[in-house]
Amino acid sequence: MTSVEKTGKTVDEAVEAAIAELGVSRDQIEYEVLEEPSKGLFGFLGGKPARVRVNLLAGQSPAAISEPQEKKELVSAAGKATADSVEVAKTFLQSIFTAMKLNVKIEKLTGEEQVTLNLRGEDLGILIGKHGQTLDALQYLTNLAAHRDSDERVRIIIDVEDYRKRREETLVRLAQRLADRAKLRGEKVVLEPMSPHERKIIHTALQTDQRVTTFSEGEEPFRKVVITPKR
Template structure:
């Protein structure tokens, strides 16, 4: 986070100078007035310039990288962060060796880390920014696995003529299952139970 103190004849003059030195625009900074300008006696003697402290606002992607690096370092891991904030959300793909600990059982650790990062980065933010964490493309592989599982169990339910109940899943993974099977007209899906044990039921249509 960059912070400088600047003086000027007026507060506006000091702000313009600060923006020029920092190479940013007004919406990128916040400032604090340290000393109000004073004209002094007869506008000459004892005149004081305005003095302000200007801080460049930290962008969500920068805050995300900073927080993740602290957490990962504390865990004794070495990770390369690939951050894409060009879209509506911030996507972070972490790469390195032995990162299974960051994923956890069925992605539970990764989901928990993502939840914490979203809370911390969006604290005191005017506009909430969604952050998606991934480890070496794990989420895409998991999504493909869930699609295959959905098709397999839907066929099983149809073949046996009775419902198939899946193991408990988080809301994101349940959504993947529902989406995978929404175009089929021989079965239907619904969720039952309470979090964190909510599960999907695949039922054949009569």
């Protein structure tokens, strides 16, 4: 490898990331700034990272790195990138809460494939919205902000007072009740429009029921689940 492109919060950060990947020193490379960094809303959203192309000088070669050590460094770098993304997410959320004059405590829960930031405080219903629509939008914006300067992708889930768990339990009970109705009446039952995540909960809740089948119909954001009895 004699050339690599990298991004970072600053030009120097992007250059250092490229040097680390190439395994060389700064005096062995030359670089070109492809894009200067810029900030967006709240200093995060909509901004762009610095992007550089780093080339090895003629006659230079990357340092040899043993595979075990290289793997350790990659794991360490991935862990740091995840931690950095979560910190950016928390800072982004706090900037929103400050603007809304909300006193919110952020609890971090780490899973195997995702990080959950559970929000606790007084009068946080405004952050949830109807059927969690506001919460979903907040989660989407937070992930955009968290990954603005990172090549690593960790899924960040935003929750409020364990709302998502309670909502899932409610949807499972709803699915079972409506499936019983479909079987009793022998006719299909159409649910209200739901997000892809909530539709998946309905499908999963009924996938082992041998007497009904489920499918989704319609266009987003009005796509809905249909439960039909098997003949």
